[in-house]
């Protein structure tokens with residue numbers, strides 16, 4: 114079923130957008146010359162709203178954790194994201210990439226109803242999560258956020274002990290099992306246990322930046338989510354701590370679905386299985402340009418704008 118959605122989306126894309134603009138004259142139609150020129154100049158590319166995003170075929174038969182259809186987001190009268198449709202494969206890492214301001218964080222926040230907390234923000238469309246549209250107001254946002262956790266750019270541990278940071282969410286959710294075990298398990302999964310097991314009473318704020326971020330990941334894991342959203346989780350960290358977070362993302366994908374926003378191309382290439390490339394045009398509305406297996410997006414992008422971005426032509 115999930116595969117069908119994907120195939121349908123793909124086959125409904127106009128062939129002109131699915132075709133890779135070629136330097137030689139082939140049968141495939143290139144995009145309008147003005148768009149190509151603008152893309153080459155790397156500035157203010159106008160995205161034609163009537164052009165559908167390119168979606169590569171999936172190379173594996175896989176269940177979807179989420180399916181976004183025509184998701185639009187508004188802040189008051191400003192539209193930040195326009196009709197984005199893409200699948201989020203289960204137990205895989207999906208990267209959202211694109212220049213600053215194209216709506217990556219906005220889209221990510223939709224996936225666990227965090228935009229509910231921003232006054233004036235409005236989300237339209239369908240985010241399928243087990244046969245329900247999770248943006249429907251009748252769906253309990255608190256439950257959604259328990260099952261779909263979030264890790265932010267800047268590590269934000271509570272001013273509490275390491276132990277209490279991890280136990281916090283589980284306590285709030287009324288967890289009645291063995292808390293010591295839960296804390297240890299979450300810290301192990303977040304690859305932090307060995308570093309903190311003898312000082313669980315120490316303040317979470319006393320840890321290094323990289324450790325704090327892994328503590329936040331442990332805190333997210335402790336409420337037993339199915340999906341973990343990460344918004345540039347390593348961008349405030351040094352290179353060594355960054356690699357640890359990247360390794361951890363790969364490990365976590367064995368048990369969880371991960372959606373990660375990154376503006377670091379190498380990172381997207383290293384950690385993700387699937388990549389969605391978003392871009393905002395002159396009117397600053399973010400749209401999906403291309404989605405597919407990361408390998409395909411990086412080695413065989415079908416849209417000129419994707420190629421320009423991954424080769425570093427946009428800021």
Ligand SMILES: Nc1ncnc2c1ncn2[C@@H]1O[C@H](COP(=O)(O)OP(=O)(O)O)[C@@H](O)[C@H]1O
Nearest residue numbers: 188193212213214215216217218219220231397
């Ligand atoms: N809380 C907000 N209120 C109004 N506009 C916002 C808000 N958050 C983001 N925006 C706007 O929405 C667009 C997308 O922002 P964002 O999702 O943060 O982009 P990205 O994460 O890709 O850098 C930008 O034009 C930004 O200025």
Ligand SMILES: [Mg+2]
Nearest residue numbers: 217218219374
């Ligand atoms: Mg952002």
